[in-house]
Amino acid sequence: MNSERIKKEFPIFRRKVNGKPFIYFNNAATTQKPRQVLRAISDFYEKHNGSVHRGTSGISAEATELYSNAREKVADFIGAKEQEIVYTKNATESINLVAYSLIKSQIKKGDEVLITKMEHHSNLVPWQQLSKLRGFKVKFVDVKKNGELAVEQFKKKISKKTKLVSVAHCSNVLGTVNPAREIVATCQDKNQDIITLVDACQSVPHMPVEVKKINCDFLAFSGHKMLGPEGIGVLYGKEEVLGKMQPFLYGGDMIREVHLDWTAFNKLPEKFEAGTPNAAGAIGLGAAVSYLEKIGMENVYRHEKELTKYALKKIKYVEGVKVYGSAKERTGVVPFNLGIIHPHDVAAVLDKYGISIRAGDHCAQPLMRELGVVGTARASFYIYNTKKEIDVMIEALKEAERLLA
Amino acid sequence: MTATKHHRDSEIYSEIIIDLYKNPINFGKLSNPSITLQGGNPLCGDEVQFELKLEAGIVKDIKFTGHGCAISRASESLLSEMIKGKKFEEIERIKDEDVFEVLGNVVQTRVKCALLPLQVLKQGFMKYREKPNIKFASGLGV
Numbered sequence: 001m002n003s004e005r006i007k008k009e010f011p012i013f014r015r016k017v018n019g020k021p022f023i024y025f026n027n028a029a030t031t032q033k034p035r036q037v038l039r040a041i042s043d044f045y046e047k048h049n050g051s052v053h054r055g056t057s058g059i060s061a062e063a064t065e066l067y068s069n070a071r072e073k074v075a076d077f078i079g080a081k082e083q084e085i086v087y088t089k090n091a092t093e094s095i096n097l098v099a100y101s102l103i104k105s106q107i108k109k110g111d112e113v114l115i116t117k118m119e120h121h122s123n124l125v126p127w128q129q130l131s132k133l134r135g136f137k138v139k140f141v142d143v144k145k146n147g148e149l150a151v152e153q154f155k156k157k158i159s160k161k162t163k164l165v166s167v168a169h170c171s172n173v174l175g176t177v178n179p180a181r182e183i184v185a186t187c188q189d190k191n192q193d194i195i196t197l198v199d200a201c202q203s204v205p206h207m208p209v210e211v212k213k214i215n216c217d218f219l220a221f222s223g224h225k226m227l228g229p230e231g232i233g234v235l236y237g238k239e240e241v242l243g244k245m246q247p248f249l250y251g252g253d254m255i256r257e258v259h260l261d262w263t264a265f266n267k268l269p270e271k272f273e274a275g276t277p278n279a280a281g282a283i284g285l286g287a288a289v290s291y292l293e294k295i296g297m298e299n300v301y302r303h304e305k306e307l308t309k310y311a312l313k314k315i316k317y318v319e320g321v322k323v324y325g326s327a328k329e330r331t332g333v334v335p336f337n338l339g340i341i342h343p344h345d346v347a348a349v350l351d352k353y354g355i356s357i358r359a360g361d362h363c364a365q366p367l368m369r370e371l372g373v374v375g376t377a378r379a380s381f382y383i384y385n386t387k388k389e390i391d392v393m394i395e396a397l398k399e400a401e402r403l404l405a
Numbered sequence: 406m407t408a409t410k411h412h413r414d415s416e417i418y419s420e421i422i423i424d425l426y427k428n429p430i431n432f433g434k435l436s437n438p439s440i441t442l443q444g445g446n447p448l449c450g451d452e453v454q455f456e457l458k459l460e461a462g463i464v465k466d467i468k469f470t471g472h473g474c475a476i477s478r479a480s481e482s483l484l485s486e487m488i489k490g491k492k493f494e495e496i497e498r499i500k501d502e503d504v505f506e507v508l509g510n511v512v513q514t515r516v517k518c519a520l521l522p523l524q525v526l527k528q529g530f531m532k533y534r535e536k537p538n539i540k541f542a543s544g545l546g547v
Contacts, residue, residue, distance in 0.1 A: 342474035344449060344518070352417050360449055374450025403417065404426070404475060 001299045007384040009034045020354030023389045028172050028202060028333055028380035029358050030224045033288075037227055040287035044280050052279045053253055053270070067279045070286025071269075074234060077289045078219070079210040083268040084242065086235040087282055091201045092122040094220035094235035095166070097248040097272065098197055099126040102164065104246040106195070109135035112161040116141040116149055117370055118171050118178075121363045123199045127166065136163070143370050147174040147325025154186045162187075164195045169209070169219075170202035173362045173378065174325030175308070175333030177203070180214045188215070195241065201225055205292075205382075206331050207301040217241045223281065228288035232281030235272070242268050249274035300383055304332030307381045311390045318397045320405060324371055332381035335362075338397060341404045343377040349400035350377075355393055418475055419509030425479035430486050433468045442529030444545030446521055451477045453525055453546075455485065464488050464496070469522075476511055476518040483507055484522045493530055499523060521546050 007013050010032045015022055024032055044066060050059035052067045068082070075082045088094045107113065113127050117140050131138045139157050142150040149167075158165065165187045169180045180198050187194045197218040203209050204219075205226030211219050218241070223232035237245070247254055247265055251274035257264040265271045292300065311334050315321055320339035338346050343359035350357055360375045361368045368374060379393060418426075438456035445452035451473030458466040467485045472478075483504065488496045501520055505511070511519050525545040532542045 340472075342449075342451075342472075344474045344515070345476075348512075348515070349417050365447075403423065 001295060001303050001383070003303070003384055003386045006034075006295070007386075009036070010384055011035060011038070013384065017354040017356070018352050020352075023353075023355040023385075023392060025379040025381065025385065025389070025393065026356045026358045027382040027385075028225070028362075028378065030230070031205065031227050031382055032384065033227055033229065033284075034291055036291050037229065037284050037287045041229060041280050041284045044283050049280075052277055054276070063279055066283050066286075067277065070282045070289075073286040073289045077293065078204065078236060079212050080236050081239060084211075084236055084239050086237060086242070086269045086272040087277055088220075088233040088235050089231050089278070090224070090233035091199060091220040091222040092233075094218075094233050095123055095197065095199065096126050097235055098164075098218050098220075098237075098245075099130050101245045101248045101272075102195070103130055103134050103136075106245070107134065107136055107163045110161060111136040111163045112139055112159060113137070114139045114141065114154070114157055114162055114165045116167055117143050117366050118149060118174070118176070119166075119168055119364070119366075120172050120199065120201070121365070122201075123166055123168060123197075124366065137161075141167075143367065147171070147176045147327045147330075149176070149178050151179060151183065151186075154183055155190065158187060158190045158194065160191070162191065162194055164197065166197040166199065168199045168202070169204075169214075170200075170206070170331050170333075171325070171364075171367075172202050172333070173335055173364050173367055173376070174327065175202075175330035175335075175380075176325060176327035177207075177329035177331060180216065184214055184216050202331060202333070206297075206304055208297040211236050223285040223288065226285075226288055227291055228285035229281050232278050232285045234285075239268060242272065247271055247274070251275050253277070295383060301331075303383060304381050307385055307387065307390065308332045308334060310387050311379065311381075311393075314390060314394045315397070318394060319401050321397070324373075324376060332385075333378060334380070335376040335378045337373065337376050338400055339405050341400065343375045345404055346377045346397070346400050349403060350393065350396045353392060353396040353399075355389075355396060357393075418479075418511075421483075421507070421509060422475055422479040422511075425482040426475040429478060430482040431468050431489075432470065432482070434470060435466060435468050440529070440533060440539065441541045442525055442545055443541070443543040444521070444525035444528070445471070445473075446477075446517065446546055449474065449518070451518065451521055451546075453477070453481055453522060455481075455522075455526060455529070462493050464491055464493075473521070474515075474518050476508075476515050477521050480504060480508060480519050481522045484526060488526065493534070497527060497530060499527075 048062045050063040141153045184196045196216040198216045200221045204221040219236040224230040254274040324335045347359035358378045435456040439459040442455045453471035528545040
């Protein structure tokens with residue numbers, strides 16, 4: 001895999017930041033877009049824009065075809081059926097869709113939902129807030145000191161009242177890869193009826209993911225974290241589970257028949273896609289999937305592992321650095337602090353070197369509390385990053401230490 | 406807004422920020438403060454606690470503790486020095502621009518770090534005006 005060549009396909013890397021070549025290490029937050037994705041979006045608007053599923057004209061049919069082709073690509077990418085892929089605006093909406101739909105008939109007062117202390121706010125706040133509204137209880141699996149989940153707790157914490165278990169596939173803070181398949185199997189061993197949701201925001205963009213292997217009921221991810229545009233996300237749901245579930249949003253396109261006092265809902269997946277969809281977003285995501293498939297997800301994973309190993313080795317030579325998490329299986333995420341220097345100050349120094357990282361709580365305040373910090377700096381890698389760029393970051397970190405320690 | 410103007414490009418922070426961060430002024434505690442004002446920004450974890458000695462509507466002495474980034478720390482030193490010996494009304498008239506005038510300008514994304522201490526103090530004084538007998542106000546800031 002040739003990262004230097006890949007980088008040339010991303011127009012944004014032609015620019016400079018503070019007069020320096022642009023180094024982008026904030027990929028766990030959002031990724032840059034290759035020319036192929038940008039072209040797919042502008043092509044759609046320049047040549048094929050029409051209302052998807054609405055209108056009998058040729059242009060509308062073209063738009064509809066491109067929209068469903070993109071769905072087919074996404075379905076193939078994770079080994080699902082087309083009708084199991086629901087477009088949302090992002091993973092946050094995917095998770096909210098499941099939560100709001102389930103509380104309409106399946107999760108009731110006195111029930112339990114089991115999540116973990118590792119979750120991004122998007123897989124915590126919906127459950128917490130709806131639990132207050134509906135009177136169900138949210139329980140948490142702990143995170144161990146090395147940044148791995150205390151997986152053995154799932155067995156203990158699942159009770160007869162547990163209706164849903166929701167867990168991150170990979171931590172957006174620590175990079176820990178959680179054994180999603182094993183966790184889902186544990187849930188099913190305990191109770192066949194438990195609904196399982198996997199937040200795959202940090203896994204689908206970075207490694208091969210097959211939903212049939214994990215065997216979860218739902219899996220959520222965002223397009224913008226995998227070279228696609230913002231405003232398009234995916235909820236995978238097993239056909240039979242989606243079929244039984246109440247719709248989330250009501251309106252146009254999600255219906256088959258509407259009367260003044262009753263409505264019959266559309267088939268899957270349209271039942272969960274109310275309103276005019278984000279066709280350009282879906283088509284852009286389809287192009288991103290094609291781009292990643294051409295590289296090969298095994299290669300993506302291997303490349304990031306290599307970069308992470310390199311970064312972890314090199315960063316040790318920076319005085320006062322502390323890296324968080326030492327999980328055996330991890331993705332390309334390196335969270336760290338530099339002595340008592342505030343992570344925002346570290347980020348400010350790196351910015352002067354043209355390097356973008358994330359600094360702060362990473363939308364995971366409960367996990368920050370578990371780690372005993374208010375925030376960390378975080379470098380997260382992708383296909384266009386190189387070891388040379390990591391060397392630049394190490395030099396910049398040494399400068400930060402000199403300047404502020 | 407003045408805050409969008411950058412300081413010299415080659416610099417990461419202005420000299421005064423680095424200097425006040427490394428050698429803070431008025432850092433520490435007072436033995437018998439009239440009022441303690443506590444605040445912070447939970448999003449970035451900055452926390453500050455100002456202890457003030459008040460006499461006839463004048464800040465006689467002030468010290469601060471807490472933790473945060475270089476910009477908020479520098480601004481805490483700066484403001485504590487700025488308001489010493491001043492009347493409440495004078496402090497309430499301090500504008501955001503006055504902070505940037507001394508601190509140098511900061512990038513837009515860090516404006517809230519620079520202004521955190523001013524907000525804590527202003528909100529604290531407002532509470533004090535409502536209830537002059539309070540000894541402690543918390544949850545101040547952004």
